[in-house]
Amino acid sequence: MERFLLKRAIVLVVTLTLVSFLAFLVPWIGDTDPARAIIRSRVADLAMDSAAVEALRIKLGLDQPLLHQFFTWLGRVFQGDLGLSFTSRLPVADQILRAIGVSATLALSALFLALAIALPVGTLAAVHQGRRFDGIVTFIAQGFVSIPEYWLAPVLVLLFAVELGWLPSAGWSGFETLILPAAVLCLRPLAYFSQVMRASMIDVLHANYILAARSRGLGLAGALVRHGLRNGIQPVLTVFALWLAGLLGGSVVVEVIFAIPGMGRLIYSAVINNDMPMLQGSIICIVGLAIVINTTADVLYGVLNPTVTVSGDAR
Amino acid sequence: MISPGDTPCLKVENLDISIGDAVAVARGINLEIRRGETVALVGESGSGKTVTALSLIDLLPPPLKVTRGSVSICGQKITRAAPDALNRIRGNRVGMIFQQPSSMLDPSCRVGRQVGEALRLHRRASRGEAFERAVELLREVGIPEADRRARSFAHQLSGGMAQRVMIAAALSSDPDLLIADEPTTALDVTVQAQILGLLEKEKKQRTLSILLITHDLSIVSAMADRVVVMYAGGIVEEGPVATIMRAPQHPYTKALIDCSLMRTAGGGDLESIPGTIPPPTRSIPGCRFHPRCPHALARRQESACAREEPAATRTAAGHLVHCWAAEP
Structure with missing residues (x-):
């Protein structure tokens, strides 16, 4: 375990150095x-x-x-x-730190919401494989994947903020302002998580240890909860980490539409304003975070699955 | 001894199992196991043994299902019973062990928890009590350093160890019946003997009935009181182990015994039954064994063998034989 973490730390430093060099070159590439x-x-x-x-x-x-x-x-x-921003003349690191906090709040809200829905739905779809419920879930999941955020976000704003007046249309001031953007952001991961969960639970349902658990007197639901979920959730965890790493970089569309001061909007305005230190700093921070998250996911994977040994040696 | 009036531990009457509604994989199975008795269910691969075993605790994987007949365990009806009632019987009155023991254990759950699971379910044991009892059971089935092993995972156990764990789990809440589906097939020969010895020991310590499902005749004579021979989804002969092995009456049983290595250990040629077991999708008129039967009459088109299924005949030796040539 220690060797594994040490190895990952070295990878982190090497990757960050390489990425920094590319980030450093950005102004020259951009002819600025x-x-x-x-x-x-x-x-x-x-x-x-x-x-x-x-x-x-x-x-x-x-x-x-x-x-x-x-x-x-x-x-x-x-x-x-990370230097001073060209536009605000404030330290880039401070601004990125603040923006990453905002994006992380948004991303984690959306992803845990997606997870909370996808795990039971995917499991039920697996149990009802090939029947109507399964068909409906797959159909909706395909819909969620194909709905573009730049369309859905304004529609939800029109409906819940403008027409019904239940929720604020934009801003970042507490739980209420989190609901709509998190809802928009969670649909695509929800679709992926539920389909991955479905596929993995179908394998689990046919596993011999479920049959053995049932022969001990557990009902199907009991056997799935006690012996199925822990095995079935592992592939979902991998996909979850990928999404988290992706969303921490901020979702440009959602953050711009809902006026959320996260990484997406920070990068967006840095590009618009040619704010080189801000861009460079953002790239480095996002890559570093992605590596940290994937390492965490690997460690968690080892905790969930005892047949996986987390070690520094290649297996 | 047990009086004949006792409720049998397992009673199977006229059981038919089909894939969906069309293809019959087992037909007209009758089986009875008395308390403390070991019955061997013998047949080639594909004869319907495992399917029959799973139907006994109503865990047939769809689209397989029981289409006719009934199963009762200790007088309690299994066929068409409510799910709750079934859950109270499984693991409680009847335990089951399987062919591939390692894959039967949840890879991410400590084995001690799995061994104690039936106790948690049927004896309302607390987590700690169940684990303690699991360690005792693991010790009883001959697992060294049982308290350490109880905390290990399936992939850290050998096949023989895993089968011992499965036996401990199946016997944890003291069932009346143990269904052992090819319990030693996937194991090394030396380990096989150990596992069979363990089953014998457990059987003597408890009043345990065993249904031993196997294709291996060499373990039958050592373990069983009675033998039931299956062929292509139906029972062809049934009787006490001694006379079945010495004087089989059904041509298939004869052929099966002739094929077994025990008979050729003296140096003769290895026997085999010509042809293969028919797939369940092929329906055979008359006796299901007649196309492969060495009995001269069976080969004739006009003989009864090719036209009508033989009913059971009770022979002088006490066997039930499904064969036109059998004499009472």
């Missing part, structure tokens, strides 16, 4: 002159003093070789200093 961008972010005036630009270039070390700049920058990144 950082010095000009910074000055433009400070003085709205478009007439730019080329002497001032040159002075800033030297002051920021932008005249140094590329690799030298990179390692200076990387050193600061690993100390948690």
Whole structure:
């Protein structure tokens, strides 16, 4: 276990260094002159003093070789200093931290809601495999996968906020503002989770240990709860981790529509405003989080499934 | 000894099992096991033994189902019983062990919990009591370091160990009947002997009836009091183990015994029955064994064997034989 975590920590550092290099190169790829961008972010005036630009270039070390700049920058990144935002002139790290908290709240609400519905629904669909309930569930799941968020979100806002007036239409100020975006965001993972759960519970239903459990006097429901769920949930956990890693980066569409100050909107406005430090910081944070989440999922998998040994050795 | 008036531990009457409504996989099964008796149900693969076993505790996987007849265990009717009533009988009055013991254990549940499960269900034991009793049971079935083993998982056990665990689980709430479906088929020969010895020991300690389902005649004479021979979904002969093995009356039983390795241990050629067991989808008119029967008459088209199913004949040796050539 310790070796496994150590190995994952090394992977984390190596991956983050590589990703940082790519993130570092973003301004060059985008053909943006950082010095000009910074000055433009400070003085709205478009007439730019080329002497001032040159002075800033030297002051920021932008005249140094590329690799030298990179390692200076990387050193600061690993100390948690992601620089100042071009637009707000506040530390990027603080803003990302705040936005990730918001996105995490939204993502976890949506995903746990999806899980809470998908586990029983997927199990029931497996039990009723090939019958009407199963057909309806599969049909609805396909619908959920194909409904685009940019359509569903405004429709729900029109219905529940504008027409019925039950919920606020946008903003981020407590539980009420969480309901609509979480509902929109949960549909697609709900569809995936329920279908994965269904498939895995169909395998479990035919497993010999369920037959043996029933021969001891457990009813079908009892056997599934005591011996089925724990085995059937494992594939769902894998999919859950993938979704969580994906959603922590923020959902641009939902966050923009509902005016939620999360990662999606942060990245969206960073792109719009050419805010390079913000973009770089976001990329690094999201990749780092994804690795941490997948490692957590692997550890959890080992806890659920005793035949999987979590170790540093290749198996 | 047990008086004949006792309620039989298991009584199966005229049982038919089909796939859906069409294909019959077992027909007209009659079976009775008295208290403390061991009955062996013998036949080739595909003769319907396992299906019959599962029907006894009403756990046939769909689309298999019982279409006619009845099963009772200790006088309680199993066929068409309510699910709750069935759950109270399974694991309580009747335990079952299976062919692939390792796959019969939940891979993510400690074996001690599974052994104690029937106690939790039928004896209302607390979690701690059930686990303690499970450790005792594991010790009883010969598992070394039982308290440590009770905390291990299925993948940490060998096949023989897993079968011991299954036996402990099946016997935990002291059932009257143990259904053992090919309990040693998947195990090494040396382990086979240990498991059979364990079953014998348990049978003597408790008043346990055993239905031993097997294709292996060598274990039958050591274990069983009576033998029931199945062929293609039907019973062909039934009788006390000694006379069945020494003087089988049905041509199929004869052929089966001739094929078994015991008879050829002296150095003769290995026998085999020509042809194969017919699939349940093929219906055979007359006696189901007649196409493979060495009996000369059976081969003739006009003989009764090819036209009509033989009824049971009680022979002088006390066998019930389903054969036109059998003489009372």
